[in-house]
Amino acid sequence: MIITRSWKRTALSLAAIGALAGALGAQAPALPAAPKNAPQDSGALRVQVQGTLTDAQKNDAGLEALTKSVASELRCPVCQGLSIQDSPSELSQQMRTVVKEQLAAGKSQQEVKDYFISKYGEWILLEPQAHGFNLLIYALPVFLVLGGAVFVVFIVKRWTAAPATAGASVPTADDTE
């Protein structure tokens, strides 16, 4: 019961942060967490969030690996293209805790991602979901490699088809390798 309630509180505060970040837009990443002009204690908030995980869950290597995998695909809203796994920012650390808590509560990886999409939009995913229009960026490089390979075969065939002429090539000393 306690777990659920404080989980909700975390979710609410994250939603508020998300709305704020959304309002500021991706262009102007300001720190939505308590702004700090001077050195101050920065540990307090985190302790509060971390309170919902049991000691066993905190040290669970499997849960840690799952968290890492999800966190690597979520974008830190206040950084420049870093994932919340990589980012040292405070908001990322809080978001990572939320990921871990939701996974510990039995949500699937996709459900956790969907939760963040519902808060921040598709933008929060560092890799576009492979459906619809987004398929384009996955398909284009593959087509380019295939097309390029066909082209290379075509060129080499043309180069080798005609009888070899001495032509432009004058073998020099270091040709003989």
Added chain:
Amino acid sequence: MIRLIASNAILVALVVTALGAILTPVAILRGRRDWLSFSFAAVYTNFALVTVSTLALVWGLVSHDFSISYVAQVGSRATPTFYTIISLWGALEGSIVFWAWVLGMYAAAVVWFNRKREGNLVPYAAMALLLVALFFHILLLGPANPFQAVFPVPFDGPGPNPLLQNHILMGVHPPLLYLGYVGMTVPFAFAVGAMLSGEVASDDWIRLTRRWTLVAWGFLTAAIIAGMWWSYEVLGWGGYWAWDPVENASFIPWLTCTAYLHSVMVQERRGMLKLWNLNLMVGTFVLTILGTFLTRSGIISSVHAFTQGTIGYYFLGFIAVVLLSTLILVAGNSDKLGSEGKLDAPLSRETAFLLQNMFFTVFMFTVLIGTLFPLVAELVRGVKVSVGTPFFNKMSIPLMVALLFLMGVGPVLPWRKGAGPELKGKLTAGVVLGLLFGVVGLVMGARNAYAVLSFTFAGFALGANVGEFVRGANARVRAHGESWLVALSRLVAGNRRRFGGYVAHIGVVLVALGVTASGTFKKEQEATLTPGQSMTVSGHTVRFKNAWLREEKQRQVVGATMEIMDGTRVSATVEPRMNYYPTSQQPVPTPQVKSTWSGDIYLNLMAFKQDGSNVTVKVIWEPLVPWIWFGGFVICFGAILGILPTRREAAVASAPAGGTP
């Protein structure tokens, strides 16, 4: 006063470059070759004027002349002089001034060295250089004017962006980047000159610019590595590459230029791929301008996109003009760009180069598509999406692995004819080293197939490239009876270009090993420590001693003194810090790195109790990361070897017809 000198120098430079550019075709079409000396003079005069303007701006920065808009924007009396000087490239306007200066320098140098050459190639190339310079002067008098009057004159300014005054590499990375980026203008201008003068059928433009292209490529390579290093040392997340749009912007032209450096050898030796090489060089130049557009227009939010404005339209217009005019030129010259050579067998070095070019081009398009996709998606779907590390890694790692493999195959394949029985012997060292590296990777715990392949092919490429040195030296020992080291140095001195290339390959192997190892075996842990407490990551123990606060002129610094332990002995002391600048809400992390040959211990201060009773630190074990920086130096050394003249070329240059520097 300073403001007026600097501003008017640019205005005069604009007139001079415009007149010089117009004069060139007039002189050639009217048969008045004596007029051409005026357009060359315009190139030198432009350099002098831009130098005056750049020095004036630096002087304005150093003397804190806040009546100049740029100084008022980035200057501050509290900033140390070094960071004041380098704030010349800290924001849009100053960096365009610096760009114009580097361009002026390249143009003056390349025209000076080739001034005596007969024919219309050099005059037309000078014209192209003047036209590009003209574009930057227009920017400086229009949307990127750093010399506007500020009234009333403020007493002090905000100082440069904190991220740009936190590390000495900010004095290294941007100039290298500009020297690389702007340097691509030289081969581009000569390509244009060759097409305009009709000399494109001969490969003279390629021979004249070979060294200039390599210089620009070397600077761009060094700039990318220095940028990675800066991001590693400053941003505090323990990584060096985030596929940030601006990192991509520097990487995209590097890919096409690297492709060009290889395929141009096919043209020089075999007279093939002429049209392709021309397109690669024009493409490289356009991609540098596109990169600047992405960086400086603020169109894609990114760590480097510090500024926004109307300048984007100017860049787009310029790109359109360049693309359209070169397209017309290429179409008009297509009859002269046919292929001369033929192959005896498909498995030859030409084919390896073709494949390499194909992979590099696909790589370039993949990064370009990924970088531009958020813009396209927003236009088409109206939804903001992100394209970041997971996408780029997924798409580019297979390409990089394929390129590593080709880097080992290419050097051992013979030109034109098919590979003979000697191929087996040439491949032995590579195969043995490759298997060894792959097994070591597996034993160390690599389970990702691409990581194992990357280790294997890195070893393979290392064996193949080192093998070229060994076989060549051995042959000399047999033929001339020299000692092995003498044979090796004479071998390299006799063909610096070829062996410079192999040295660069070895550097790439070192970078690949560093990237693969740090990507695969990196370990990190975060902990809150009280004084005397220690933590261990991957066998490396660090102990927290004390936290402290220091007031500096331009900032407040909070630091933690951490001891790196060797058993019970303290082997080193490092001080990760957080720097608080008055203009920034967030502290700037200042991680500290303790390097060993096998990797870095990376410490970042994450949080602290105000009374100093505890700190939270992140400790990352970064295997083989120093190899990346060292590999960068090796690549640049290879480039320098390739730039130095060989004996054969020196003989040609001293002959009367030669005009090569």
